[in-house]
Amino acid sequence: xxxxxxxxTGMQRxxxxxxxxxxxxxxAFTRIFHKPYYYRDFAIQFDKLGFSSLFICVLTGxxxxxxxxxxALIQLKPFAAxxxxxxxxxxxxxxxxxxxxxxxxxxxxxxxxxxAELGTMVVTEQVDAMRVEGTDxxxxxxxxxxxxxxxxxxxxxxxxxxxxxxxxxxIATTYGIGPTMYxxxxxxxxxxxxxxxxxxKPLVFAFxxxxxxxxxxxxxxxxxxxxxxxxxxxxxxxxxxxxxxxxFIAKVFVVFR
Amino acid sequence: xxxxxEPCIRMEKVCYTVxxxxxxxxxxxxxxxxxxxTILGVSGSGKTTILxxxxxxxxxxxxxxxxxxxxxxxxxxxAYREQRKKIAIxxxxxxxxxxxxxxxxxxxxxxxxxxLSQGKIEEIVREKLRFVGVEPALDLYPAExxxxxxxxxxxxxxxxxxxxxxxxxxxxxGLDPIGxxxxxxxxxxxxxxxxxxxxxTHDLATAFATSQRFSLIxxxxxxxxxxxxxxxxxxxxxxxxxxxxxxxxxxx
Numbered sequence: 073x074x075x076x077x078x079x080x081t082g083m084q085r086x087x088x089x090x091x092x093x094x095x096x097x098x099x100a101f102t103r104i105f106h107k108p109y110y111y112r113d114f115a116i117q118f119d120k121l122g123f124s125s126l127f128i129c130v131l132t133g134x135x136x137x138x139x140x141x142x143x144a145l146i147q148l149k150p151f152a153a154x155x156x157x158x159x160x161x162x163x164x165x166x167x168x169x170x171x172x173x174x175x176x177x178x179x180x181x182x183x184x185x186x187x188a189e190l191g192t193m194v195v196t197e198q199v200d201a202m203r204v205e206g207t208d209x210x211x212x213x214x215x216x217x218x219x220x221x222x223x224x225x226x227x228x229x230x231x232x233x234x235x236x237x238x239x240x241x242x243i244a245t246t247y248g249i250g251p252t253m254y255x256x257x258x259x260x261x262x263x264x265x266x267x268x269x270x271x272x273k274p275l276v277f278a279f280x281x282x283x284x285x286x287x288x289x290x291x292x293x294x295x296x297x298x299x300x301x302x303x304x305x306x307x308x309x310x311x312x313x314x315x316x317x318x319x320f321i322a323k324v325f326v327v328f329r
Numbered sequence: 330x331x332x333x334x335e336p337c338i339r340m341e342k343v344c345y346t347v348x349x350x351x352x353x354x355x356x357x358x359x360x361x362x363x364x365x366x367t368i369l370g371v372s373g374s375g376k377t378t379i380l381x382x383x384x385x386x387x388x389x390x391x392x393x394x395x396x397x398x399x400x401x402x403x404x405x406x407x408a409y410r411e412q413r414k415k416i417a418i419x420x421x422x423x424x425x426x427x428x429x430x431x432x433x434x435x436x437x438x439x440x441x442x443x444x445l446s447q448g449k450i451e452e453i454v455r456e457k458l459r460f461v462g463v464e465p466a467l468d469l470y471p472a473e474x475x476x477x478x479x480x481x482x483x484x485x486x487x488x489x490x491x492x493x494x495x496x497x498x499x500x501x502x503g504l505d506p507i508g509x510x511x512x513x514x515x516x517x518x519x520x521x522x523x524x525x526x527x528x529x530t531h532d533l534a535t536a537f538a539t540s541q542r543f544s545l546i547x548x549x550x551x552x553x554x555x556x557x558x559x560x561x562x563x564x565x566x567x568x569x570x571x572x573x574x575x576x577x578x579x580x581x
Contacts, residue, residue, distance in 0.1 A: 108443075197424035200386050204418050205438040205490075206410050 092291075097283045100214040113216035121182045121217070122224030128177050129232045133165075136173060137236025140164055141243035154247050158254035159261030161240035167266050170233040171273035172318050175281060178225055179310045183285040186217055187306040190289025191299040199290070214286045218279065225278035226271055233270065269325045276317060281310040336397045337361045338383055338416075338494060338527075343392030345378060352378050353389070354549040360527050362493065365520055367536040368529045369571065370546035376529035377421070379546075380496050383527075384416060385409055414438075417487035418496040423479035425471040431458070431482050432467045438490040457485040461515060477508035484515055495519060497528040501535045513538045533572065545571060 144160045190213060193199045202209055241254050288306040292298050340358040344351070352375040360366055360383075370376050381387045382394060385401045394402050396416070401409040425434050436454040439445055445453070458464040461481040463474075471479060480500060487495050497516070501509040509532075516526055516539045530536055536543065543560050545553040547567045553560060560568065 196422060196427075197420045198426055200381070200384075201418070201420060201424040201426070203386060203406065204384055204413065204416070205441060206414055207441055208407075 093283065093287050096210065096214065096287050096290075097279070099210050100218050100283065100286070101279075103208075103211045103215045104219055106211070108211065110212060110216045113212070114219050117217050117220035118224055120185075121178070121220050122228065125178050125181055125224070125228055126231065128181060129174050129228045130235050132173050132177055133170065133232035133235035134239040136169055137161060137165060137239030138243050140169070140236070141240035145243065145247050149247075154244075154249060155253050156257050156261075157240065157244050157247075157249060158237075159257030162237060162258045163261045163266070165236040165240075166233050166262065166270040168318070168322070170236060171229050171270060171277060172314060174229040174232045175225060175274060175277035175314045176311055178221075178228065179281045179285075179314065180307055182221075183281045183310050184303040184307045186282065186285035187289040187292070188299055188303045190286060191292030191302045194290060194292045195295055195299060209290075213290075214283075217286060218282045221278040221282040222275060225281075226274040229270065229274040263329070265325060265329055269321070272325075273318065273321055276321060277314050280313050280317060284310040284313065336493070338397070339393075339395045340379070340383060341393045343382060343389045343394065345375070345382060345387070345389045351549050353382075353546075356392070356546075356549070356551055358383075358544060358551070360494065360525065362525050363523075364542055365526045365540045366528070366542045366544065367540040368527070368544045368546060369531065369533070369536060370529075371531060371571070374546045375549060376531075376546060377498050380418060380498055380527070380529060383496070384418060385413060414490060415493045416496065417490065417492040417494070419480065419483045419487050419498065419500055421498040421500075421502060423471070423476075423483040425474075425479055425482060425486070427471050429470075430467070431463070431469050431471070431474070434471070434482060435485045435489050437486065442490075453489060454485075457488045458482070460488065460518075461485045462511070477504050477511065480504070480508070480512060481515070484512075484519075488519070492524070494525045494527065497526060497530075499530050499532075500528065501530065501532050509535065547571070 140161045141157055144157050145154055148154045148156060148160075190199070193213075199209055199213070202212065241249075241251065244254050285306045288302050288309070292302040294301075338358075338360040340356060343353055343356045345353040345356075356379070358368075358379065368376050368379055378387070382389055383396075385394070385396075385404075385406065388403055392402065393400060396409065396412045399409060399412045401412070425431075426437065429437070432451070432454050433440070435457055436450045439450045439453060455464060455467070458467060461484050463478050463481050463485070466474060466478060466482065471482070474482065484495075500512050500516070504512065513535055516528075520526060520539070526539065528536065528539060537557055540557075542556060543553070544551060545560070545568055552565060552567050553563055555563070561572065563569070
């Protein structure tokens with residue numbers, strides 16, 4: 073039965089969670105510039121988060137680029153404008169689909185892994201043990217993951233974009249479009265700010281998905297079942313937040329265009 | 330910052346509630362240096378919560394907790410991190426870091442502090458592992474160890490930074506009789522070496538074998554505090570029920 077008291081409790085919990093998120097995010101971000109830097113943990117996380125997601129991003133980029141080109145060519149053919157396919161694929165992939173798809177893939181693959189790993193450490197008291205040993209757990213567990221993701225996701229996005237361009241070109245060749253014609257339309261469709269947008273988005277997404285995964289993981293309770301629930305929650309939440317933020321970042325760049 | 334001359338860990342009038350459920354109510358405890366104590370109580374009575382409160386891992390809603398005179402209640406972790414280094418804990422499941430080898434686990438705090446050379450840390454790690462009798466496991470990962478070995482490695486990790494107090498959370502739970510005997514022997518050797526131990530358990534045999542003073546927690550409150558003889562002679566029904574549970578108590 074609906075009650076104001078329950079709504080009030082729900083709202084309080086929501087805002088408390090929101091506050092905790094920003095507090096953790098701020099602490100993790102400021103610690104990027106503080107010692108100890110935990111280079112070894114950073115390298116391990118970069119390998120886990122970045123290289124392990126490379127193949128899935130390559131596949132996603134290739135097939136998305138191919139399907140984008142295919143659909144664009146069908147639409148452009150009646151107007152004898154198939155030569156513009158390169159520019160269309162570039163705009164769609166570099167500004168929108170590349171960053172979003174790479175972030176969603178990484179979120180599903182790595183975000184859930186971060187949450188599960190930290191959640192398991194919480195429920196097996198490893199996090200408490202670290203705290204007792206005098207470790208700042210944000211510096212040790214969150215910041216290396218954040219740094220690794222801030223570097224890995226933009227790189228993965230660039231690779232996804234590049235592979236999708238290649239995929240688009242493979243389809244374009246079947247319509248008799250050569251490499252020069254394919255590439256020449258990039259400059260007609262894209263301005264330097266668009267390339268910047270393609271880099272800013274993965275940076276923001278990397279920050280958000282890492283912080284959501286870490287916060288959800290560190291707040292895990294309730295044993296193995298709790299870890300599974302936390303991983304699921306982290307993936308759903310970060311996916312929704314990525315899609316919402318994509319719109320707002322795009323809106324900001326539209327203003328400055 | 331308030332300081333007293335007497336080195337001890339003190340908990341006064343502590344109330345701790347989670348999700349509307351009272352875990353501790355007006356709970357008092359003093360752990361003097363050199364006096365080994367056991368907190369007794371049935372499962373779920375709040376024994377582990379007491380250890381976490383004393384370590385500042387969680388904070389009470391009311392009351393005061395001091396480590397060697399320094400009030401830690403309500404303060405940020407960084408304010409009492411140094412003071413907390415005087416305490417080590419052996420968690421119930423060991424809580425070994427599963428991404429690190431046994432050696433890295435034991436030397437964790439020393440590596441973190443960065444004050445000693447790599448060679449010196451390795452020497453200390455080997456010495457502590459030798460003390461608990463698991464030196465051959467130096468390069469193994471926690472997943473490759475038995476339950477008893479994990480507990481012994483956890484004790485070695487607790488000893489590595491030479492703490493004044495060592496807390497034990499149900500150290501003998503889930504171990505076979507030989508494992509229990511090994512843990513009791515280790516605890517006695519630690520006490521002989523001048524360490525003060527605080528154990529929480531419901532295992533009376535281990536408690537009587539390792540402690541001089543006992544606290545019994547019942548329904549969120551301190552039901553008893555005293556020596557073994559006083560505990561056995563205590564006429565309170567709750568205490569006697571804990572010491573000699575009857576079949577009828579199973580159905581209460």
